[in-house]
Amino acid sequence: MHDHRKLGRELDLFDTDPLIGAGLPYWLPDGATVRHTLEEYIRAAERRAGYQHVYSPVLGKRELYEISGHWAHYNDDMYPPMDVGGEQVVLRPSLCPGHAVIYRSRSHSYRELPLRIAELGAMYRSELSGVLGGLTRVRAIQLNDAHIFCTLDQVADEVADALALIGSAYRAMGITAARYRLSLPGATGKYVAAPDMWSRASKLLREVLDGAGLSYQAVEGEAAFYGPKIDVQVADHAGRESTLSTVQVDFYQPERFDLHYIGPDGGKHRPVMVHRSIIGSVERAVAHLIEHHGGAFPAWLAPSQIAVLPISAAERAAADDLRDRCIDAGLRARVIGPESGSLSARVRETRLTPYQFILGPAETSNDEVSVRLRDGRRLPTQPTTTAIAHIRTLTAHHNTHLWTD
Numbered sequence: 001m002h003d004h005r006k007l008g009r010e011l012d013l014f015d016t017d018p019l020i021g022a023g024l025p026y027w028l029p030d031g032a033t034v035r036h037t038l039e040e041y042i043r044a045a046e047r048r049a050g051y052q053h054v055y056s057p058v059l060g061k062r063e064l065y066e067i068s069g070h071w072a073h074y075n076d077d078m079y080p081p082m083d084v085g086g087e088q089v090v091l092r093p094s095l096c097p098g099h100a101v102i103y104r105s106r107s108h109s110y111r112e113l114p115l116r117i118a119e120l121g122a123m124y125r126s127e128l129s130g131v132l133g134g135l136t137r138v139r140a141i142q143l144n145d146a147h148i149f150c151t152l153d154q155v156a157d158e159v160a161d162a163l164a165l166i167g168s169a170y171r172a173m174g175i176t177a178a179r180y181r182l183s184l185p186g187a188t189g190k191y192v193a194a195p196d197m198w199s200r201a202s203k204l205l206r207e208v209l210d211g212a213g214l215s216y217q218a219v220e221g222e223a224a225f226y227g228p229k230i231d232v233q234v235a236d237h238a239g240r241e242s243t244l245s246t247v248q249v250d251f252y253q254p255e256r257f258d259l260h261y262i263g264p265d266g267g268k269h270r271p272v273m274v275h276r277s278i279i280g281s282v283e284r285a286v287a288h289l290i291e292h293h294g295g296a297f298p299a300w301l302a303p304s305q306i307a308v309l310p311i312s313a314a315e316r317a318a319a320d321d322l323r324d325r326c327i328d329a330g331l332r333a334r335v336i337g338p339e340s341g342s343l344s345a346r347v348r349e350t351r352l353t354p355y356q357f358i359l360g361p362a363e364t365s366n367d368e369v370s371v372r373l374r375d376g377r378r379l380p381t382q383p384t385t386t387a388i389a390h391i392r393t394l395t396a397h398h399n400t401h402l403w404t405d
């Protein structure tokens with residue numbers, strides 16, 4: 001395992017500057033490509049799973065967070081309010097209240113449930129500067145969030161489906177969970193007081209974990225203030241665990257925001273809110289990917305997927321043309337020409353790039369390419385179109401194998 005802070009700088013993925021501030025990393029072009037690709041993967045997976053995407057504002061009135069309970073239970077992590085025209089507005093510490101208001105803005109029939117609202121949105125946490133570092137403790141967070149509004153009968157299936165989405169995302173990213181944790185409330189006062197609500201929600205989560213055959217540890221004192229949750233834990237380079245993905249059952253915020261749907265009986269009923277995040281924050285997910293893969297991302301996520309290496313200046317024009325064909329096919333490719341050094345030096349320099357296309361005079365005249373894989377395997381010379389099409393198929397399916405026959 002590697003330290004993502006060190007590798008992130010060495011690979012030009014992200015950095016920080018004291019002038020911008022601690023805990024506020026910026027993304028360099030290669031890091032931005034990884035982030036964008038990951039975000040698009042999540043959006044596509046959510047669309048397939050029946051989620052609808054929304055945008056909600058990063059600022060909101062203090063009153064919104066008083067109603068949600070954040071102001072009373074989560075204030076230590078929030079930025080102080082700003083006075084604007086006699087009103088107090090705050091940077092949001094979560095996306096939940098905005099989504100509850102979006103749900104409430106239209107009337108809903110039981111036929112629309114489960115209603116799944118998703119957003120990849122920024123939220124803000126007033127972390128102390130002493131604990132900041134790299135992408136794991138940041139003050140501005142891009143959260144992969146969603147809220148499912150459903151009936152009590154639908155909760156178990158929705159939680160199970162969310163766990164399945166998390167499982168397939170981990171397979172695509174080539175990572176594994178260190179363990180599953182059932183996070184329950186502790187003895188301190190940060191949790192809303194509603195014993196019946198806590199026990200019902202905890203029972204539901206246990207049933208889903210048992211039904212999925214997942215082993216887990218129940219830990220007190222790790223719940224959200226409004227409800228228990230399943231946390232999917234991953235380990236960093238030093239073996240420290242952190243939560244990447246979560247699924248939470250919430251009876252509290254639907255009460256606070258007075259949410260309802262119209263049932264088959266024509267009457268008003270209270271929905272349950274399931275909060276879930278597949279990859280947690282984009283920052284934490286990318287930090288974990290950097291550490292786990294040592295910068296050798298799965299091909300679909302790699303900042304540069306193909307390094308085109310002309311043997312000499314004579315193949316330069318053909319190499320540029322080949323790069324353009326790769327880009328037209330939806331792949332990310334760069335030419336590293338002989339001006340950058342010997343072929344073996346360029347092979348070393350691009351060792352984290354999944355595919356190296358080596359172009360000599362024979363390949364150029366036959367429209368063929370010699371493919372070298374990141375793991376050192378050399379494939380027989382093959383038609384360029386075949387190689388591009390094969391890589392395109394592998395990356396489109398988020399396959400973590402570099403090559404399959």
Ligand SMILES: [Zn+2]
Nearest residue numbers: 095096147275
């Ligand atoms: Zn939420």
